[in-house]
Amino acid sequence: MANLVEIRDLKVEAKTDSGRIVEIIRGVSFEVAEGEIVALIGESGSGKTTIALTLMGHARAGCRISGGSVVLAGQDMASLPERKRANIRGTVVSYVPQSAAAAFNPSQTIMEQVIEIARIHDLMPAEEARTRAVSLFKALSLPDPETIGSRYPHQVSGGQLQRLSAAMALIGDPKLVIFDEPTTALDVTTQIEVLRAFKSVMHKGRIGGVYVSHDLAVVAQIADRIVVLKGGEVQEIGSTEQILSRPQHPYTKELLGAFKPEARAKSPDKQQSKAILQVQDLIAGYGPIQADGTPLVKALKSVSVEVESGCNLGIIGESGCGKSTLARTIAGIIPATAGKITFNGQTLAPAAGARTREQLRELQIVFQYADTALNPAKSISDILGRPLAFYHGMTGEKREKRIDELLDMVRLPRALKHRRPSELSGGQKQRVNFARALAAEPKLILCDEVTSALDTVVAAAVIDLLKELQRELSLSYIFISHDLSVVEAICDEVAVMYAGEKIEQLPPSAMSSSASHPYSQLLFSSVPKLDPAWLDGLKQDPKLIRAVGGG
Numbered sequence: 001m002a003n004l005v006e007i008r009d010l011k012v013e014a015k016t017d018s019g020r021i022v023e024i025i026r027g028v029s030f031e032v033a034e035g036e037i038v039a040l041i042g043e044s045g046s047g048k049t050t051i052a053l054t055l056m057g058h059a060r061a062g063c064r065i066s067g068g069s070v071v072l073a074g075q076d077m078a079s080l081p082e083r084k085r086a087n088i089r090g091t092v093v094s095y096v097p098q099s100a101a102a103a104f105n106p107s108q109t110i111m112e113q114v115i116e117i118a119r120i121h122d123l124m125p126a127e128e129a130r131t132r133a134v135s136l137f138k139a140l141s142l143p144d145p146e147t148i149g150s151r152y153p154h155q156v157s158g159g160q161l162q163r164l165s166a167a168m169a170l171i172g173d174p175k176l177v178i179f180d181e182p183t184t185a186l187d188v189t190t191q192i193e194v195l196r197a198f199k200s201v202m203h204k205g206r207i208g209g210v211y212v213s214h215d216l217a218v219v220a221q222i223a224d225r226i227v228v229l230k231g232g233e234v235q236e237i238g239s240t241e242q243i244l245s246r247p248q249h250p251y252t253k254e255l256l257g258a259f260k261p262e263a264r265a266k267s268p269d270k271q272q273s274k275a276i277l278q279v280q281d282l283i284a285g286y287g288p289i290q291a292d293g294t295p296l297v298k299a300l301k302s303v304s305v306e307v308e309s310g311c312n313l314g315i316i317g318e319s320g321c322g323k324s325t326l327a328r329t330i331a332g333i334i335p336a337t338a339g340k341i342t343f344n345g346q347t348l349a350p351a352a353g354a355r356t357r358e359q360l361r362e363l364q365i366v367f368q369y370a371d372t373a374l375n376p377a378k379s380i381s382d383i384l385g386r387p388l389a390f391y392h393g394m395t396g397e398k399r400e401k402r403i404d405e406l407l408d409m410v411r412l413p414r415a416l417k418h419r420r421p422s423e424l425s426g427g428q429k430q431r432v433n434f435a436r437a438l439a440a441e442p443k444l445i446l447c448d449e450v451t452s453a454l455d456t457v458v459a460a461a462v463i464d465l466l467k468e469l470q471r472e473l474s475l476s477y478i479f480i481s482h483d484l485s486v487v488e489a490i491c492d493e494v495a496v497m498y499a500g501e502k503i504e505q506l507p508p509s510a511m512s513s514s515a516s517h518p519y520s521q522l523l524f525s526s527v528p529k530l531d532p533a534w535l536d537g538l539k540q541d542p543k544l545i546r547a548v549g550g551g
Contacts (some may be wrong), residue, residue: 004175005032013063037222042229043458048229052178097182101161103168105153136167228243255457256530259530279306285337313478323480332355362443365448380418409469410435477491503517
């Protein structure tokens with residue numbers, strides 16, 4: 001079988017803010033055969049996306065391809081003139097991004113954007129392009145393939161938009177498609193649909209693929225071979241089956257070990273602990289309040305949950321089920337229109353602005369994206385110093401000493417306090433996010449998808465840190481996630497949400513065996529396994545899928 005891609009001794013350099021040149025990709029070599037899908041895996045900063053982008057002849061701002069060759073379909077993308085590279089992008093090689101929402105223009109219809117490559121490169125008449133787009137929509141198992149193209153991006157779900165971005169990548173009939181973490185932001189049931197669609201289209205068209213991911217279970221379902229990367233260097237290359245079952249390199253073994261975090265030790269006996277949080281019949285949502293006192297869009301429909309002191313509650317469910325709305329309503333960011341929130345024995349006002357400073361201090365929330373949660377213009381010292389001043393009145397030397405202690409708590413070097421968020425890695429920023437919550441000295445922390453943007457190794461380290469902090473500081477957590485392995489590792493009880501309602505609650509050990517609701521059963525059966533044959537052999541009960549309206 002001929003090689004479609006041959007990367008030999010690839011080197012990429014980057015210029016730091018101080019003007020120093022550092023080599024971030026160090027002599028990487030691998031190949032991709034025609035019709036083969038090769039996965040690039042490794043932690044954040046390992047070079048996965050940087051290498052994938054070189055296949056389009058592209059380097060990020062401040063970077064350049066400094067050595068080696070990147071031969072795609074007989075042409076070296078590293079040395080081609082930019083004009084020739086532009087002709088190849090979209091026709092020979094195309095790209096499916098992590099965030100499909102960011103790839104689409106909200107002011108244009110989906111069809112206009114999907115067929116744009118055909119128009120730019122004058123590949124076919126517009127009507128033929130539309131016909132081809134509809135056939136791709138069918139192949140990617142999209143609903144209403146004949147009419148979905150007339151919608152705008154905000155009128156389709158996240159999973160549908162991700163498949164539409166694949167249609168956009170495939171319209172030019174490329175030989176190679178680069179998938180850059182395309183299912184990271186999707187819940188497990190949607191992820192399965194998207195993976196099946198990607199795999200089917202790629203195999204039928206004998207299209208080569210480079211699949212960038214930190215999720216080994218996802219990679220196991222779609223890749224033929226795996227390239228393991230760390231620090232810009234190849235650690236190991238092998239078939240998917242060999243890498244998953246007989247890894248050779250210590251780092252590969254570490255990645256596999258991090259995939260399944262160690263389960264949390266048993267919490268205190270509930271008979272000896274009391275509820276720190278009680279949520280009763282909570283109703284909340286968006287839009288104007290109607291005559292019956294409820295919002296126009298009801299995101300939460302009479303939800304009740306309870307958290308015991310020193311214990312952790314997981315909230316899981318598909319995108320749009322109300323998980324994050326529940327966290328924001330408990331925090332008072334979205335005021336409840338009905339129901340009652342009792343925290344530490346006191347009834348909380350629906351809106352955060354009406355709560356006491358002490359109530360705000362004891363109940364903190366940590367958001368999913370540290371990039372947007374941390375002020376990019378402030379130093380880490382300023383970010384951590386603000387809650388110290390607000391809640392504890394700390395200033396001067398006392399505040400500086402406490403900032404150092406907070407950085408120690410979250411295992412960050414004290415020297416980082418002089419940097420800004422943009423100078424930190426994803427895992428470091430999330431630790432600062434936690435340090436800011438800890439500055440308040442809370443009793444309960446709401447964790448909203450706090451590991452979803454992190455790679456497997458970093459996410460496992462964050463989970464271990466949270467367990468340690470809980471032991472040291474007697475914290476309780478509400479942990480909102482679509483990653484069931486993370487919830488299993490840290491939570492004592494798991495509440496399943498569907499369409500704005502809590503439909504079931506059970507301990508993590510019983511998630512797979514004792515779930516009674518059809519949606520819970522579908523959700524737990526959709527978690528990918530570290531087994532290359534798992535997706536092809538997955539037979540979900542049609543009754544479950546019908547019972548939850550198609551999943």
